[in-house]
Amino acid sequence: MIPTSFEYVRAKNLSDAFKLLGKHAKVIAGGHSLLPLLRFRLAQPDTLIDIGQLPQLKGIKKAGGGMKIGAATTYRELLESKELKALYPLIAEVTEHIGDLQVRNAGTIGGGLAHADPAADMPPVMLVLDAAFLLQSKAGKRTVSARKFFKGPFTTALKPNELLTEIQLPAPPKRTGMAYASFEQAASGYALAGAAALIAVANGMITRAELAFTGLADTPFLAPAAAKLVGTAGDELISQVAAAAVAGVEANDDIHANPVYRAHLATVAARRALTTALGRAR
Amino acid sequence: MKRPITLNVNGVARTTEVEPRALLAHVLRDQLDLTGTHIGCDTSQCGACTVHLDGRAVKSCTVLAVQAEGRAITTIEGLTPKGGLHPLQRAFWEKHGLQCGFCTPGMIMTAADLLAHNPKPSEAEIRHALEGNLCRCTGYQNIVAAIQTAAAGR
Numbered sequence A: 001m002i003p004t005s006f007e008y009v010r011a012k013n014l015s016d017a018f019k020l021l022g023k024h025a026k027v028i029a030g031g032h033s034l035l036p037l038l039r040f041r042l043a044q045p046d047t048l049i050d051i052g053q054l055p056q057l058k059g060i061k062k063a064g065g066g067m068k069i070g071a072a073t074t075y076r077e078l079l080e081s082k083e084l085k086a087l088y089p090l091i092a093e094v095t096e097h098i099g100d101l102q103v104r105n106a107g108t109i110g111g112g113l114a115h116a117d118p119a120a121d122m123p124p125v126m127l128v129l130d131a132a133f134l135l136q137s138k139a140g141k142r143t144v145s146a147r148k149f150f151k152g153p154f155t156t157a158l159k160p161n162e163l164l165t166e167i168q169l170p171a172p173p174k175r176t177g178m179a180y181a182s183f184e185q186a187a188s189g190y191a192l193a194g195a196a197a198l199i200a201v202a203n204g205m206i207t208r209a210e211l212a213f214t215g216l217a218d219t220p221f222l223a224p225a226a227a228k229l230v231g232t233a234g235d236e237l238i239s240q241v242a243a244a245a246v247a248g249v250e251a252n253d254d255i256h257a258n259p260v261y262r263a264h265l266a267t268v269a270a271r272r273a274l275t276t277a278l279g280r281a282r
Numbered sequence B: 001m002k003r004p005i006t007l008n009v010n011g012v013a014r015t016t017e018v019e020p021r022a023l024l025a026h027v028l029r030d031q032l033d034l035t036g037t038h039i040g041c042d043t044s045q046c047g048a049c050t051v052h053l054d055g056r057a058v059k060s061c062t063v064l065a066v067q068a069e070g071r072a073i074t075t076i077e078g079l080t081p082k083g084g085l086h087p088l089q090r091a092f093w094e095k096h097g098l099q100c101g102f103c104t105p106g107m108i109m110t111a112a113d114l115l116a117h118n119p120k121p122s123e124a125e126i127r128h129a130l131e132g133n134l135c136r137c138t139g140y141q142n143i144v145a146a147i148q149t150a151a152a153g154r
């Protein structure tokens, strides 16, 4: 199908984009979540504001031990950054498996995060890394933690007049291992259930443990159960923690996986991600 | 409302009138007569519509024509040198990398992006790169062989 009619404006700069933003206007970056919705007429905006080529929203730079990524940086551009891969190997690992080559050439990290698909691969990575998102509007700017950004399926802390402009990654703690494990829906590549883990180790003991899920519930979330690993050597506890992290979660139900099966997949993904992260930390 | 746009397609500036909602794949085929770009699905999954935007393979059914204004578009027609075949086209022919041929333009455009950035890919890398291109005929084996042949001949 083709989308319903709309006006198209290419923003010349950020303030131009802010001026145009409003209730019936939507921004388009790579268009790889938005255009499928428009084609099925699930979204019918009056105006599209193209921010995909704005140089102010592109690029990856070092910042105080961490890094900053412009929201309109494509997945392909993430993969081409050796610096990003060196500091956050988890981002490269996950990005390589988002969609396919053509999707990674067009899709942007900010577009994916703003879209907030409950089964997207990048949100749990942002949660375990404790990233922060810079949100800007005509009125000013604010920083929101990734942990407070995802509110529900396709729902975020973004206000209609705001843009996500930058992803801010804090310096990873010393001796950290990170990993992601997921079970993909074969046709789309989206996660039926996926888990990201980050573990820091000192003197053989875990000093920090983070675990986040995607695809499991109506929004990606951080599992508090991971904290039980802190102060231990990990190993035997990991299976227990993976099970505890999933227990009591209201798992999604669709034609691809019922809640019991999905919770099982999530438990296995969590165990694998934690085990791999711990191995990498040591 | 229709508006005039100028697209840089295969090195030539082409002016046409489009609605903002027009998909690049439709404009290429129906307005610019570049029917080498195929459309095989409605869900951005088959890759038959793959073209290059600024040298990168993208699915032209998932790009608005207006989004492509000001960027360099290359279609399968633009990949083919005058009076000859591109090394990938020749390799697909030699290795029997097609049966009905519907997926072939997209396969070749994706493979061209792969080889431009990774001239000697492993078999696993080729298969990974082709994840967004579906073929209902060949079983992929000969497509992979064709891309390996083209890579070896460079």
Ligand SMILES: Cc1cc2nc3c(=O)[nH]c(=O)nc-3n(C[C@H](O)[C@H](O)[C@H](O)COP(=O)(O)OP(=O)(O)OC[C@H]3O[C@@H](n4cnc5c(N)ncnc54)[C@H](O)[C@@H]3O)c2cc1C
Residues within 6 Å of the ligand: A026, A027, A028, A029, A030, A031, A032, A033, A034, A035, A036, A071, A072, A097, A098, A099, A100, A103, A106, A107, A108, A109, A110, A111, A112, A113, A114, A115, A119, A120, A121, A122, A158, A162, A163, A164, A165, A188, A189, A190, A191, B043, B044, B045, B062
């Ligand atoms: C075939 C296919 C397979 C895919 N497979 C996967 C997969 O395996 N895993 C996965 O995680 N994802 C997958 N995706 C989704 C892909 O990751 C997203 O399409 C992409 O990341 C979205 O980015 P975009 O720039 O294309 O966003 P757009 O489509 O341009 O925008 C998406 C939404 O975010 C809004 N938006 C965009 N940028 C901003 C901004 N800076 N500030 C505020 N709002 C903004 C838009 O208004 C829109 O509502 C797939 C997509 C396709 C088409």
Ligand code: FES
Residues within 6 Å of the ligand: B038, B039, B040, B041, B042, B043, B044, B045, B046, B047, B048, B049, B050, B059, B060, B061, B062
């Ligand atoms: S027609 Fe574009 S992906 Fe199928």
Ligand code: FES
Residues within 6 Å of the ligand: B097, B098, B099, B100, B101, B102, B103, B104, B134, B135, B136, B137, B138
């Ligand atoms: S050759 Fe027929 S679809 Fe690939």
